[in-house]
Amino acid sequence: EAGVVQSPRYKIIEKKQPVAFWCNPISGHNTLYWYLQNLGQGPELLIRYENEEAVDDSQLPKDRFSAERLKGVDSTLKIQPAELGDSAVYLCASSLGGNADTQYFGPGTRLTVL
Amino acid sequence: GIQVEQSPPDLILQEGANSTLRCNFSDSVNNLQWFHQNPWGQLINLFYIPSGTKQNGRLSATTVATERYSLLYISSSQTTDSGVYFCAVTSYGNNRLAFGKGNQVVVIP
Structure with a gap:
């Protein structure tokens, strides 16, 4: 069984440029999560989807971040425009059901903003 | 929100040694997971253990859910055990x- 797939693995951009990350969850997993991990810290939730509905996006900086999961399967997270402070690892995770279920993480996308 | 404290923050082990990592949390939980983040950044699921022993x-x-800690x-230990171990919890009424x-x-x- 394939795990959570993310692309790209690494991205370097200049500040003010847009960037997008893609995630394909484990087949059959209804819940999808995007996390942000800064160096030396644990991941922090940005947004959680139940199927195609964003049920928790209170931590998503909506002035520059957006996300979508149009068909309830794969998802895209976008930043526009990127700032220096956005340099971090962006992790996608999925679970069969809600938050009380085991979450499985993808390899992450390491973003560097210059 | 719920507070999660892990100790010790840093640990150096000789290969073959045993160790115990501790996670204290401030509220009742319905989800507790231990992860290993390897040097390449991948978070690997070790245990889903809101209570009991595995x-x-x-x-x-x-x-020990009633005492709000996990070990x-x-x-x-082997060199491949190196990395960061994370404890993560979800409390009742908070879905994060x-x-x-x-x-x-x-x-x-």
Whole structure:
């Protein structure tokens, strides 16, 4: 069984440029999560989807971040425009059901903003 | 929100040694997971253990939910055990998985 797939693995951009990350969850997993991990810290939730509905996006900086999961399967997270402070690892995770279920993480996308 | 504290923050082990990592949390939980983040950044699921005891090879975990702590045991450590171990919990009424700051483990040959 394939795990959570993310692309790209690494991205370097200049500040003010847009960037997008893609995630394909484990087949059959209804819940999808995007996390942000800064160096030396644990991941922090940005947004959680139940199927195609964003049920928790209170931590998503909506002035520059957006996300979508149009068909309830794969998802895209976008930043526009990127700032220096956005340099971090962006992790996608999925679970069969809600938050009380085991979450499985993808390899992450390491973003560097210059 | 729920607070998650992990100790010790850093640990250096000789290969073959045993160790115990601790996770304290401030509220009742309905989800507790232990992860290993390897040097390449991949978060690997070790245990889903909101209560009770589980074992998987050289690793085992115990969660005492009534006393709000969990322990991860590493026996006969190997260099591949190096990395950061995270404890993460979800409390009743709060649907976010809250992570501790991790235990940085280095196993030297």
